[in-house]
Amino acid sequence: MKIIYLIIRWFVKITGLLPFFIILKPRKMYASEQAKKDYKQLKNGAILCANHTHVFDYFVFLYDNFFKLLHTLVADCVYKYFGVTTLNNAFGNIKVKRDGSDNFLAFSSIASCLKRNGRILIFPEGKCEKTKGKLENFSNSVSYLSLNENKPIIPIYIDGNYGVFKRVHFIIGEAIYPNNNINDISDDTLSSYTQLIKDKIKNLKSKLTNNLKYKIKKIFTLKYWVMDFIRITSIPIFYIVFITKKYYVGNRKKIKKALKYNALIVGNHLGPCDQFFIYQHFLSRRIKIIANEGLFNSKSLVFALKRSGVIKYHRDSMNYIDIDAFKEAINTLDGNGVVGLFPEGHINFDYKFDDNIRAGASMLSLLTNSPIIPFVFVNQYKYWRVNRVVLGNPIYPKDYVDASKPIDTEITNKFNDVIYEEMSKLFTKAIELRKKYVKKERNIKPIN
Amino acid sequence: MSKKNEILNQLINLLKKLCPKQNIDYDSIRMETKLIEDLGFTSIDVLMMAIGIEKEFDIEINNANPSMFVTVQNVVDYIDGKQDD
Numbered sequence: 354m355k356i357i358y359l360i361i362r363w364f365v366k367i368t369g370l371l372p373f374f375i376i377l378k379p380r381k382m383y384a385s386e387q388a389k390k391d392y393k394q395l396k397n398g399a400i401l402c403a404n405h406t407h408v409f410d411y412f413v414f415l416y417d418n419f420f421k422l423l424h425t426l427v428a429d430c431v432y433k434y435f436g437v438t439t440l441n442n443a444f445g446n447i448k449v450k451r452d453g454s455d456n457f458l459a460f461s462s463i464a465s466c467l468k469r470n471g472r473i474l475i476f477p478e479g480k481c482e483k484t485k486g487k488l489e490n491f492s493n494s495v496s497y498l499s500l501n502e503n504k505p506i507i508p509i510y511i512d513g514n515y516g517v518f519k520r521v522h523f524i525i526g527e528a529i530y531p532n533n534n535i536n537d538i539s540d541d542t543l544s545s546y547t548q549l550i551k552d553k554i555k556n557l558k559s560k561l562t563n564n565l566k567y568k569i570k571k572i573f574t575l576k577y578w579v580m581d582f583i584r585i586t587s588i589p590i591f592y593i594v595f596i597t598k599k600y601y602v603g604n605r606k607k608i609k610k611a612l613k614y615n616a617l618i619v620g621n622h623l624g625p626c627d628q629f630f631i632y633q634h635f636l637s638r639r640i641k642i643i644a645n646e647g648l649f650n651s652k653s654l655v656f657a658l659k660r661s662g663v664i665k666y667h668r669d670s671m672n673y674i675d676i677d678a679f680k681e682a683i684n685t686l687d688g689n690g691v692v693g694l695f696p697e698g699h700i701n702f703d704y705k706f707d708d709n710i711r712a713g714a715s716m717l718s719l720l721t722n723s724p725i726i727p728f729v730f731v732n733q734y735k736y737w738r739v740n741r742v743v744l745g746n747p748i749y750p751k752d753y754v755d756a757s758k759p760i761d762t763e764i765t766n767k768f769n770d771v772i773y774e775e776m777s778k779l780f781t782k783a784i785e786l787r788k789k790y791v792k793k794e795r796n797i798k799p800i801n
Numbered sequence: 802m803s804k805k806n807e808i809l810n811q812l813i814n815l816l817k818k819l820c821p822k823q824n825i826d827y828d829s830i831r832m833e834t835k836l837i838e839d840l841g842f843t844s845i846d847v848l849m850m851a852i853g854i855e856k857e858f859d860i861e862i863n864n865a866n867p868s869m870f871v872t873v874q875n876v877v878d879y880i881d882g883k884q885d886d
Contacts, residue, residue, distance in 0.1 A: 676851045676862055683852075712845045720852065762820045762846050 358443040365440070366419065369412070377515065379413045382524040382689075384560055385614055385722075391528035392507055398470035399528065400506045402495050402550055404558075405476035406485055406513025413511065413521060414474055415444070424466045425474040426459070445471075451479055460498070467502040477550070485513050486558065488551060496546035500531045500538050506550055510557035524561040526553055563688025567641070567662075577639060579660035584632050584639075591633045594736045599634070602782055603746030611724045611747035612638050615686040619714045619772065620728035621706055621780065622695035628663070630734055631693050634742060641685050643678065643694040643713075664692070679713070686721035696772070704787075706780045712762075715769035719760045724749045725772055729779040731786045741786050743779045748772060805832075808877045811857060819853045820846045832874040850876075860884060 383389040401423075403410065411425055425444070428451040432438050441448065445466075449459045463473055475498075478489040499506050511523040529550060574581065591597075601608075618631060618640060628642040641662040649655050649665055658665075664685075666678040682692050694717075696710040718725050724747035731741035753771050754764055809832065817827050825840055836842045842850075847870055851862050854876070860883035870876055 676848065679848055679851075680863075712843075713848075716845055716848060759818060760849075761818060762822075762843075762849050765845055765849070 361440070361443040365443070366416070370416075373412060373416050376517075377409060377413060377416075378520045379417070380520055380522045381417060382522065382561065382564060383614075384524055384526045384557060384689075386610070388525050388527045391505070392525050395472060395507070396470065398467050398504050399472055400467070400495060400499055400504055401472060401474045401509060402477055402506050402554070403474070403509040403511055403523070404488055404554055405478045405481050406511060407481060407515055409515050409521070410476070410511055410513070411474075413523060414509075418472060421472060423472050423474050424463070426463070426476070428479070456494075460494075463498055464502055467498070467504050473498070477547070482513070488555065488558075491547045491551045493540075493543040493547050495550065496543045497538065499529075500542070500546065503531055505530045508550060508553040508557060510554050510561055512558075512561060522561055522565065524557050524564070526557045529553060560687050560689070563684045563690075565688070567685045567688045567690045574639075577660060577662045579657050580632065580639060580662055583629065583661070584636060587629075587633070588636070595630070595633075595734055595740055596738070597634070597740045597742060600731075600741065600743045600782065600786065601745075602743060602779055605744075607746050608726055608744060609637075611726055612691065614689045615721055615723040616691045616747070617686070617714055617718050617723050617725045618691065618693040618728055619696055619725050619776065620693070621730055621776070621783075622697050622700045623702075623704065623730045624700060624733045626734060627695070627730065628693065630730070630742075631728070634728070634744075635691070638691045640691045640693045641682070643682060643692065646675075679717075682717055683721055686717060686723045692717065692723075696776075706777065710769065710773050710776070712765050712769040715772055716765045718748075718772075719750050719754060719765060719768060722750060725775075727772070727775050727779050729776065729783045731783040731790075739790070741783075741790065743783050743786070745775055745779045748775055805877050805881055808858075808880050809873065812854070812873070812876060812880070815853050815857050816850060819849045830873060832872070832877065834873045836870055836873065836876075854880060858884065 383392065401414065403414065411427075414425075415423055422445050425446045426449045427441055427446045429448055430451060432441070432448060447459050447462050447466075449456050466473055475495045477491040477495045479492055480489065482489055495506065498504070505528040507528050508526040509523055510526075512521060514521045531546070612635065616638075618635060620627065620631065628644065631642065632640060639662065641664055643664045643666045644658065646665050646667045648663075649658060664678050664681050667675040682694075685692050694714055696714045697707040698711050701707065714725060717723065726747050727745040729743045729745075731743060734740050748771065750768060753768055754760070758764070809830075813827050813830050816830070820842065822841065830840070834840060836847060836850075840846075851870070854860070855862055858880050860880060862879075862883075869879060
């Protein structure tokens, strides 16, 4: 019988490949580098926990685990259709009673699968969502299985965007490991663990929405065509006319790794065209720079600025805190985008680094868990000259801040001091380079 | 207790958590208290408060204007207005 099931399984998988890629066309995303690692290293078994939008959800995950056996919990009402029982048995799926009664056999099958380091797919809502995007109540069974069998849960959010000219997206989050210190699995423990899983899936939903909204595709998108046009077409001009030499204080590979997901590029502000030079130095990603609202007063620049994804920020008055701009930056980072900003808040024409940098970068980094990539211009960019920039190691907030504590302004200001220290080191290096290479020296104040 | 007083108490607890400052007596905060002039809030404190308000009261702060967060009364009225929508 096992051989027959094996033949059925592979026959269905192979024949279904073409319709799968034509009709479903799923796009997989990871919430972070850690989420990618957790998902790819599921050797000791795990429970995949996803919301349920449509019957096609099963096929999306089935084909994502093409070479592996994915045991899915399937409601008993589905088994009434002809041939479904055989197909489900062939795919190793487990029948459960939707009303939750008498699932002892099902749970023991699941437990034995997990003990054999298998993968289980559970839709804890138990049925398709009535309103797409609005999560239904989660059953505690997924928490019970995770705690009882001591297996991690991989939260996944799928948007259910099925249709002829549509594309379904799903995002995989970081694994949730059960607390080994729990001896007695009570209802309260299960409920709180279930709520944690539901909250993680809700966060994944907002991450996916922001990811799609802020268009973080690498090469070209119509929404930000000006930025993409500048980046692509000015490459040869840039590297011939503005010859650049990069100095790395640290490891170049770490910067490349940090730029794969969300990141904050933080630099000193020497001239009005700094943002364009930042675009060229980080070509692999589309960067949304936070710029002063005053720039938008220039009619000639407004067209380009709006289509470059520049975030307009009103920075002049203490009585007007630009929450909308801040939230746009948070949403961009939440969607694994890259944001660039100048924490000094103004151009420093006389080449000094402000003692008090604003804590906006610190706050954005802490709230979205984005690494900060420090970047210093050694000189104002000049054509037909060698221009120098200094890049530092990414600063990860988790290395300086206790992730279990809630973020407040005190922690934000302390992290801001860390950023200032790192920028100061790069600035000191930049000053050395200036003294060595720049002929006309301006008065440079050393940083205390 | 009126709805606005409840919002005020929740807001004060939120400020204690998110914007801890040793020189502020949070229990003496009233509706007339000005965030920047009386409490000495910086832009970071106001932003942190705004992010916290969105999560705590399950509302969305958008189209912010200069008069929105001058006094505690402004903040409470804004939250009350958003919750009624």
